[in-house]
Amino acid sequence: MYRYDEFDHAFVAGRVAQFRDQVERRLAGEIAEDAFRPLRLMNGVYLQLHAYMLRIAIPYGTLNSRQMRMLAHIARKYDRGYGHFTTRQNIQFNWPRLEDTPDILADLASVEMHSIQTSGNCIRNVTADHFAGAAADEAADPRPYAEILRQWSSVHPEFVFLPRKFKIAVTGADYDRAAIQVHDIGLHLKKNDKGEIGFDVYVGGGQGRTPMVAKKIRDFLPEEDLLSYITAIMRVYNLYGRRDNKFKARIKILVHEMGAERLSAEVEAEFNELKNGELKLPEADVEKIRSYFALPDLPERPEGWANLAAWKKADPEFARWVDQNVKPHKHPDYGMVTISLKPIGGIPGDASDSQMDLIADLAEEYAFDEIRISHEQNVIFPHVALADLEALYRALKPANLSTANNNLITDIIACPGLDYCALANARSIPVAQEISNRFRSHERQAEIGELKIKISGCINACGHHHVGHIGLLGVEKKGAELYQITLGGSADNETSVGEIIGRGFEPEKVTDAVEVVVDTYLGLRLSPQETFLEAYRRVGPQPFKEALYGGASAEAA
C-alpha cells in the first residue's frame, strides 16, 4: 500500500498545525462558529446529537495493522472504546472532544492517516473496490489512481468551496463492487486491446433526496488525461452547480437540468484547454505510485486445499464460514476473506478497540499486513492462504468476528441513525438488530441466499437504502418513527434505485414486514438459484404489495 514520503508527512503535519491554530482560535472566540464550521468539517469534525463526531479517512478503504492499532488507541484514549466503519470506507468516532481533535490528528499523522476533507463541500474520500489487487476478475488495480486522485484533491484551492460535497469511486473490474454509478464521478478502469489503461467516466450518480444513476459521459479516457479531465468536470461543477438550494446542489442535479450531453460538451471544451498542460500524468509517476500497490510475494501453499477440505468436513460451522465469507483470489492457494462486523443482534459496522487490535494482529500474521474496509461496513483481508483459514477462524471466533453471513440477510448495512446523528429522523440500529435476530438461523439464511438489506435513518441515505435489495428509510410521522420499504435497489452493474412499495411501517411492525417480503420471495422464486434481486426484477413489486397490504390502500406514507 501507499507509504508517505517526506512531502506527504510535511503536508499532513502542516495541516495538523493549521487545524490546531483554528481550534485554538475558536476556543478563544476569535473565530465565530459559522466561519469555523466549514474549517472543522474539512477536518472531519461534525456536531451530532450527543457530542462531536470525528470521521477519519481510510483512503480507498485500505489500511495496515499499525494504522488499525492507532484507531484502537484513539478509541481507547479519546473516545468510548469503539468506532464505526462507514459506507464510504471511513471510520467514525462518536465522542471526541473538540479540544482533543488536534492531538488525535497528530496521532493519526504519525501513522500516515488524516481526516482531511471527510466532510464539507469539497472532494471526499475516493473509494474503490474492496477486493482491489486480489480479485481474479480485475483488469487493473484501481487503487493507484485512487491514490493519485486523493493527493491531487487534497486542499485543491479551486475546489474547496464547491456547491456541495463531491464523491468519487473507482472500480478496476467489470463487476462493479464500488457502486460507481451512485457517485458524483464514477470511474471504470479498463484495458483496451493494446493493453493500455483508460477510464469510462460516469457523472451524476447519487442517493439522498433525489437518487439518480450516473450517466456515462466519456468512453475510455486515456490514463494520462485523468487529472485534466477530472479538473474539467470539477471546474464546470464549481461554476454551474446550483448554490441557491442545498437539496439541488449536487452534480447529479446539474446533469439532470443541463442534460448529460450538454454537460459532457462543457467538460470536453474545458478539458481540451487543459489536456496537454501541467496536469498530464507521466507514465513514470503512475508506475511509481503503482509500485506501492504490488501484490505481496505470495508463497505457494498448496497444502491448503487438502487441509481445507478436511477442516470443513470436521466442522460444519467453519465450513459455512468459508463458503460464505471467503472468495476466490487471483492466486489459487489464497482467498479473500470477509470479516463480518455484523454479529447477530449487533451494531452493523461497529468494532471495539480490542476487536481492532485483534484484527491488526491477525492481519500481520495471516494477511500480509493488509486490511480493507468495504462500503458494506465489513473488514476484508484480501490475501489469506487457504492453509491459514482455520487458524484465522479460530482466532476470530471468540471475538465475535466470525459470523458467516457475508451478503446474506443478516449482513445489514445501517447508518448510525437517530441514536447518534443530528440529521436523522428515525433510528436504524435497533431495526437492524431486530431483523438480524429474527433471521439468525443459519439454515434460514442459507435458504434465502443473497439479500442485501440497507437501512437509512433519514433521506440523506448514508445507509444506502436506495440501492438495497430491501431498503428501509426511517422517517418521522406525527412525532413517531416510521419505516418506508423500497425493493429492488442495487449498486452493481445494473444499478437501480429501489421502488417504494407502499405506506410505511411502525418500528414494531417492520421486522414482520421484512419477513413477509422474504416469504413472498421464497414462495415465488423459480428455484433456490434465483436470488431475491433476480426474482424481483422478474415479477416486479405487485406480489410484494399484495402480500404486505392485501387489497387495502397501499399509497406511500
Place this chain on the structure above:
Amino acid sequence: MTRIWNEAGFVNDDPWVIETEETKAGNNEKPILPLDAFLEKAKAGESGLGVLIKPADNVKELAPYLDRIALAAVSFPAFSDGRSFSHASILRERLGYQGEIRAVGDVLIDPIPLMLRVGINSFAVTNPVALKRLEEGRLPGIDKHYQPTARPSQNPHSYSWRRVS
C-alpha cells in the same frame, strides 16, 4: 472599515471603489465597474478600467480586453461561494491576465492562502480577525501543494502534480 492588503502589506490610498446604484466613485477615486458597464467602456476604447466579476458572470468575456483592465475584482458574496476561485484561475491560466486580481466581499483569513494560490493578489478585508492576522503577517497556509495552480510555485521534482511555495 475595509482595508486593502497584498503580500507587500496594507495599501494606503487605494483609489478603487466598487460602483453600485448607490455608490459612485468620487474625485481621486476609480470605479470598479460591473461587467456589462466595463465591456461597454472597453469596446469604446477606454483603458485603465476596474471590473467586478460576480460569481455568476462569465469571466471569459474579458478575454479581448485584458489590456484595458487595471484591476479585476472577483467577488465572494458569501465566503462559502467558491466560484471566484475558478474565475481567478481562468483569468490567470486561460486568459493569461497578469494584472491585479482582488478578492472582495466576505474575505476571511483562512481562505486567503487558497486565494493566493489561484492567482488572487490583493484583498479587500473588513473582518477584524482577518485584519489582525494580516497585520501580524500570520497566514494559516500549508506550503506543500498537491496540485499546480494559477500562481506559479516551485516544482519539488517529485510527482508531476506536486508543488511547494
Place this chain on the structure above:
Amino acid sequence: MALQILTANRLTDGIAVWYDVDGRWNESIARAEIASTKDDAERLEAIGKKAFADNLVLDVNLIDVEVDNGFIRPLRLRERIRAEGPTIDYVI
C-alpha cells in the same frame, strides 16, 4: 404554550447540555430550568444567545417538554434520545 427548556452542546467537548435552575449548563436534563410563560421563554432564549456569543456552547435551542411525575421529558423523540443517550447497548 408548551413548557420549554434550553439545550445546547458544549463547545469544548460537544456534550449535550441543558440550562439548569442553578444557572449552569448541566449534562443531565433533570434540573433544567423550565419556562412556562412567553416571557420566561424569551429570557431563556436570551441566555442561550449570550452563552453562544460567549463561546460556551453551540447549537442552542428551546425545546418543548412535559413534566411527568416530576421528571422532565422532551416531547420530541430526537430530544429524548439526546437526553437519555443512544438507545442501544455498547456491547459489541
